[in-house]
Amino acid sequence: MSVQVQAEDFDLGAEVRAAHAGCLRVGAVASFVGYVRDLNEGDEVRDLVLEHYPGMTERALERIEAQARERWTLDAVRVIHRVGRLAPGQQIVLVVVASAHRGEAFAACEFLMDYLKTQAPFWKKEQTPAGARWVEARSSDDAAAQRWGGNG
Amino acid sequence: MSVQVQAEDFDLGAEVRAAHAGCLRVGAVASFVGYVRDLNEGDEVRDLVLEHYPGMTERALERIEAQARERWTLDAVRVIHRVGRLAPGQQIVLVVVASAHRGEAFAACEFLMDYLKTQAPFWKKEQTPAGARWVEARSSDDAAAQRWGGNG
Amino acid sequence: MIRIAYFARLREAFGTDGEQCPLPAGVADVAALTQWLCGRGGAFAAELAAGRAFRVAVNLDMADAATLVRDGDEVAFFPPVTGG
C-alpha cells in the first residue's frame, strides 16, 4: 500500500530506500516530512491530537496519488500520515516521490502535500496554555492547492 | 559544514534528523536525493566518474546556499555531492532544507538543485558499451535555473 | 436508514460522533438534509447555518449541496480539513 494512516512513527530513510528499490531508471527522489511545531498563531502548542475519517481518509489519499500519477511519470509514491496524540518535534506526515527526473519528482511531491492539506479529512486539535482548540483551515493552503488548476 | 564534497556515500535519514535537530520551530523538511541512472541519452550506463574543481566547487555550493538563505527563511540547509566512480543505483547528490513552513522548504530545495546543476563545477564521464564519454550540459537545466530570475 | 457521521469540532458541538435514522421525509439531497438537521435548533442550527464553514461527504466522497442522498447512504459533516 502506498498510502497509509497510522499512529506509529515512520522512518524517512527506509521509505526512500523502498521507493528507489534499486530501480535503475529512477534518477530523483523528492521527499517531505512535516513536524509538529511548538508555536501556532502565536500560541505555545503543548501537543496536538489528529483525528481522521477512517475509510474516507485513505480513499482521499489514494485519489490524490492517482491524480499525481496522471499528471507526472512517477516510479513510486509513498504517503504516510499519522493520527492520534503528537508532541512538538514529532513527525506528522511523509511524502516520497521517485521519478526519472527531478522536475517531476519535486512537482509531484509538492502537489501531493498541497492537495493532502486541503482534500484529506484530517483535523488537528491543539493543547495550548489557554486550553484546547481546533486548528482553523488556512486560506493560504487553499491558494497553494488552487495553483495546480483543476477542481482538486 | 553545511555543504560537502565527498567520495563516501551519505545517509538521508541521518541528514534530515540533523537538519531538524529537535528544533521545535521547524515544521517542514524538504529533501532531494539524486541517483545514477542506468540509461542516458538512450545508452546503457555502466558507471560514471564525477570530477570536480577542489576549492571552487565548495565555494560555489556555499554561494548557492547563501543565495537560498537570502531568498527564504531557512532553519537548516545541507548539501552533499559525491565525486569519484559511481555505479547505477548509487546516490550522487543530497539536498535537505528545514524551514518553519513547507512552501519555503520546497522552493529552496528545488532552487538549490537547479543552481547546483548549472553553477557548481562538477563533470560526469559515463562508461557506455560504446566507450567513455563526457556528459553534455542540458539546456533544460539552464532553463530550470533561469526561472528563479537573477543572474545566478 | 441513513448513517450520519460528525467529526472534529462538529462531533464535539453535537455531543456525538453520529447517528442512524430513517431518511427524513422529503430529503433527497445534501441541502435538504442539512436544513432538516438545522431544524433541530441548538448546536445543529448554530454549526450548520448558512455561511458557516463546514464540509459534507456522501459515501466517503466529498459532496456539495446538490449531491443526492439515498436510503443506505453514509453522510458525514465536518469542518474544513487541517491535516498535513
Place this chain on the structure above:
Amino acid sequence: MIRIAYFARLREAFGTDGEQCPLPAGVADVAALTQWLCGRGGAFAAELAAGRAFRVAVNLDMADAATLVRDGDEVAFFPPVTGG
C-alpha cells in the same frame, strides 16, 4: 606567474590538468589569455575557438571574457558543468 587549470574534457584534450607560466605579455583579461592559448594551435585552438562551449573561472569564481587576469591568479578552463 599565473596558474592555468584544465578540467574534464579540456583536461583530456590538452593532456594535462594545468600549467604554471609567466603572465604572457599583453594579456590582461580572460579574452586575451584565451586568444593566447588558441595561438598554440592544435587542441588549444580547437577547444577554445569562438563558438565552443567552455567556461572560465578566475581565482575560483566564474569569470567572463572581460574579467581581469593579474600576476598570481589561478585561471581555470572547463566545459559547462554537469553535476547533480
